[in-house]
Amino acid sequence: MLKILYFARLRDEVGCSKELLQWQDHFASVNDIKTLLNQRGEPWQQAFSDNILHAVNQHVVQSDHAITDGDEIAFFPPVTGG
Amino acid sequence: MLKILYFARLRDEVGCSKELLQWQDHFASVNDIKTLLNQRGEPWQQAFSDNILHAVNQHVVQSDHAITDGDEIAFFPPVTGG
Amino acid sequence: MLVLTLDQITIQTEDFNVAQEHQCLLQDAPNIGAIVTFTGLVKEFTKDDNTSLFLEHYSTMTEKVLADIIQQAKQRWPIINSRIIHRIGHLQLGEQIVFVGANSPHRSDAFAACEFIIDFLKTEAPFWKKEITSEGESWVDAKESDRKTRERWYNFIESG
């Protein structure tokens, strides 16, 4: 199982803050999750067309970062704190 | 009349914090005052052989800075505040 | 291995007291000669002055990122202690939003560490601001200027 999190504008766009995704053996990197979510069509496609960041287990990573069963994967827009 | 001030180590060395000096018509710059004070011999000569700064009317100046009757001329070592 | 106590980092909804934080940073005297603090305030709304802010964050990640930024600062400069406070939730114009403090034997190190921490917090810590007006809500866009300000530190390292 993967835990998928969405924050800020991205969460508003996809209308969901958290979902659980069944682990599939062909999952190799964050790219595979992005592809799968994009295949759902709108609003995912639109939301993911923006400049978004991804973190695996609370660390920002490139989209080719390897993932394993049990990971927490978060998607969010560029940060605006401080 | 010129008002001459000495601060910190320099004051301790010359043993005086303030003196009044009669204006002389040949005075042109701070250099003339340094020459006059040096001619007094010790402890002035020793004190003025160190790296000292001079201010005319509360502004640090080069030793060729012009002076006029009534000026306040201060001599002191490099500053160590803060 | 650097030791980092988590009480150096606080995320809270309530306001903070700079006096109290400064007092804590003073405790390291006489091993320090300098304390530098930065306080960020809510300003510059894109809408009007009746706007308020709402801040959210990704809590488990926030702590990791801020702890990592402090570690990086400690590896670069001999700072003795540092402190980060960031507020979340609803904030009004003019309110304190973020505090960074650092102390060190030397002043230039305290200045550098404090500015480094806030520059990296701005570009790496997972906080997001939303502006709320009577007409609706809108997410604040990330600023290119903040990204460029952070870049300075990389140039600084390469040329230093």
Add this chain to the structure above:
Amino acid sequence: MLVLTLDQITIQTEDFNVAQEHQCLLQDAPNIGAIVTFTGLVKEFTKDDNTSLFLEHYSTMTEKVLADIIQQAKQRWPIINSRIIHRIGHLQLGEQIVFVGANSPHRSDAFAACEFIIDFLKTEAPFWKKEITSEGESWVDAKESDRKTRERWYNFIESG
């Protein structure tokens, strides 16, 4: 012509309250987004820890020099307000000796102005420190490092 009120600069024997100074710098909200403060402490005696300091200054010149440093800072960076407090007289190890605060719309300007002011204060304001031990008194020598730190600002101007 810049307007400068003299209550921005205070020379005093008693300790100062950073909380109170920070509160004053907050008054300019919401026109400011950043407050940066520097507090210098008594440390690093060349003798032993039982040493105390005595600070003297050239009072009429001190005010002129500090006012001029603040004016220079205001010409370089858009700071709204700044504050300098410097103590004189007897000081013990670990005590607060100097405070500099600056506020500005943007944080990098507040950082630069605050550091510029303390760097120039250190090398231009007519204060002198004397160390006092049970064995006697000795004047503290000016530090080459402070002169070099100030030089950075000139290089900064030329290369910027």
